[in-house]
Each structure stands twice: as structure tokens, then as C-alpha cells.
Amino acid sequence: QSMLTQSPSASGTPGQRVSISCSGSASNIGNNYVYWYHQQLPGTAPKLLIYKSSQRPSGVPDRFSGSKSGTSASLAISGLRSEDEADYYCAAWDDSLSAWVFGGGTKLTVL
Amino acid sequence: QVQLQQSGPGLVKPSQTLSLTCAVSGDSVSSKSAAWNWIRRSPSRGLEWLGRTYYRSKWFNDYAASVKSRITINPDTSKNQFSLQLKSVTPEDTAVYFCARSEQWLGDWGQGTLVTVSS
Numbered sequence: 304q305s306m307l308t309q310s311p312s313a314s315g316t317p318g319q320r321v322s323i324s325c326s327g328s329a330s331n332i333g334n335n336y337v338y339w340y341h342q343q344l345p346g347t348a349p350k351l352l353i354y355k356s357s358q359r360p361s362g363v364p365d366r367f368s369g370s371k372s373g374t375s376a377s378l379a380i381s382g383l384r385s386e387d388e389a390d391y392y393c394a395a396w397d398d399s400l401s402a403w404v405f406g407g408g409t410k411l412t413v414l
Numbered sequence: 415q416v417q418l419q420q421s422g423p424g425l426v427k428p429s430q431t432l433s434l435t436c437a438v439s440g441d442s443v444s445s446k447s448a449a450w451n452w453i454r455r456s457p458s459r460g461l462e463w464l465g466r467t468y469y470r471s472k473w474f475n476d477y478a479a480s481v482k483s484r485i486t487i488n489p490d491t492s493k494n495q496f497s498l499q500l501k502s503v504t505p506e507d508t509a510v511y512f513c514a515r516s517e518q519w520l521g522d523w524g525q526g527t528l529v530t531v532s533s
Contacts, residue, residue: 305460338519345455346510348523355518392461394520401476403451403463403520 306331306404307393314412320381323409325393327374331404335396337376339369343389352391353378380411388413416440418513418524426507426531432500436513436524443489443496444469449516452487452498455526456509466516467496503531 308326315321325337337356340349351360353369356376368379376395380387393406422434436450443450449468455461465477467487477485486499500507508531513524 336519340461340520342455345457346526346528348512348526349461351519351521354521394461400479402478403453403516405461405463408460 305407306397306400307395307406309391309393309406309409311407312410312412314414315380315383316414317383317385319383320379321383321411323378323380323391323393323411325376325378325406327376327395327404329374330399331374331395331397332371332376333374334398337369337371338394339367339378340392340394341389342392343386345390349392383413385413387411416515416522418515418522420511420513420524420527422527422529424528424530426503426529427533428504428531429502432498432503432507432511432529432531434498434511434513434527434529435495436497437493437495438515439494441515442491443467443494444491446470447517450487450489450496451514451516451520453512453514453520454509455512458506459509462509464498464500505531507531 339353342349356371357369366382391409397404417439419437426432449466451466452464465487484501489496510526510528514520515522
């Protein structure tokens with residue numbers, strides 16, 4: 304059972320805006336930054352999309368944005384494209400566990 | 415540019431020990447600002463952080479509660495690499511295993527190794 308809670312699936316049509324949520328607790332999201340990764344093929348390394356809750360690494364399109372409020376966070380993707388179809392994971396450091404914790408992942412389908 | 419190159423067997427028998435190595439280039443495993451992690455992904459458990467090793471004037475380890483009794487992560491400063499050993503594996507340990515470097519976040523990842531636990 305994942306420490307962070309994500310909806311297992313999300314979908315949208317090209318051009319739409321979709322949002323993926325991530326819920327945690329005071330010891331992880333409530334007290335630390337949230338990071339978002341996507342993984343387009345199961346055997347490939349996850350790619351960082353958002354760091355420090357709302358910052359984009361260079362090379363990540365500004366269609367991707369992150370936010371955090373209290374013990375929840377969200378990733379928004381605007382102008383949805385077929386290549387955005389992937390699994391999306393949130394992550395945060397958990398102070399009580401002294402461990403990185405992940406969400407269970409959200410499979411995004413572009414219809 | 416930090417690069418992580420994983421190596422190790424892709425098939426392990428039940429009850430045996432899974433062993434993987436992650437060779438580091440572009441940084442030192444003895445860095446006082448980085449940590450060196452192992453993470454796995456399986457269909458049933460998604461992404462799961464397993465543990466890390468890091469140097470802050472001495473070596474420290476943190477391990478996930480789910481594997482704490484079975485896991486060891488060791489640095490090898492002579493080869494600038496770190497390793498994962500997971501004892502007494504079962505088919506539940508079948509997963510793609512990744513090594514990763516973290517400072518403030520898990521930023522640089524290895525290529526992944528599919529490890530299947532089967533007789």
C-alpha cells in the first residue's frame with residue numbers, strides 16, 4: 304500500500320487540460336516538497352517533471368505545472384498530447400519514516 | 415552530468431540473494447551532499463523506494479520498513495559504485511530495479527534492471 308494516494312487512472316482528449324492529484328500526510332507532503340515523475344515505458348527510468356512542488360526542470364514544457372496545498376498536491380497538464388500518455392507518480396520525503404514515499408501511480412490515457 | 419550504470423543478473427532463484435551494482439560517473443559516492451538509492455517498480459506495488467547509503471563524515475544507511483530485515487546497501491569507494499543485496503527473495507520481489515542519485519530529490523537514475531525471481 305502506497306503512502307501517497309493517487310487515482311489509478313485519468314484520461315482526456317487532445318488539447319484538454321487534465322489534473323492528477325496526490326494525497327499524503329503531515330509527515331510527507333505536509334512538511335516537504337512534492338516531486339512528479341512520469342514513466343512512458345514500464346522498464347525505463349522515471350523522468351522528473353516537477354521538483355520542489357511547482358518548479359519545472361529545463362526541457363519540461365510549460366504545459367506541465369505543479370501545486371501543493373496542505374497535505375495534497377496536484378499535477379496539471381494543459382494542451383494534452385498523445386505523447387503525454389504515461390504513468391505519473393508523485394513522491395515526497397517522509398520525515399517519520401526517513402524514507403522516500405511514492406504514490407501508486409496514475410495511468411493517463413489520451414483518448 | 416552524472417551517469418549511473420547498473421549491472422547484475424536478471425534471474426534469481428527463490429530463497430537466494432539478489433545482488434545488483436550501480437557504477438557512478440560524474441560524481442563520487444563519497445560526496446557529502448548526495449545519497450545513493452535503490453528503487454524498484456512492480457505491477458503490483460508501483461514504485462517502491464528500498465533504501466539509500468550516504469557519506470557525511472561517516473557512512474549512513476536508511477532502509478524501507480518493508481525490506482529492512484533483508485536488505486543491505488554498501489558503497490565501494492575504490493570502484494566508485496554502490497550495491498544492493500536483498501536476501502531470501504520470493505516471486506514478490508520480481509521487479510525492475512533502479513539505482514538513483516539524490517541531493518534534494520531523486521534526480522539521476524540508472525537504466526533499470528528487470529529481476530525475475532523464479533526457479
